[in-house]
């Protein structure tokens with residue numbers, strides 16, 4: 001397993017500081033965060049699900065908010081950046097989660113207002129395990 005994707009629901013509009021990246025408005029809707037872990041991907045996913053942790057990655061700041069929930073988690077054999085590139089959605093924040101990016105994704109967090117649309121896209125691609 002190379003990469004994973006978190007399907008995230010933001011239930012109300014929030015204004016959030018994402019570490020050194022800055023402060024941003026997150027509209028209500030669905031977000032797709034693509035990541036990878038070199039060693040233990042399940043351990044990384046478990047960490048994302050935990051509310052008690054030091055805020056280290058950009059995604060930690062988002063997930064730490066009470067209006068934010070992980071609604072689904074998918075794993076893929078694709079590399080993080082290829083999976084991200086295949087994911088439809090709008091980039092709201094440049095540089096989010098893509099500090100180690102090597103395919104110029106601009107952001108590893110994408111936004112879609114409508115979950116049905118997003119799900120359709122994901123399943124049609126057949127990139128998940």
Ligand SMILES: [Zn+2]
Pocket residue numbers: 080081084098101102103104105106108
């Ligand atoms: Zn990338």
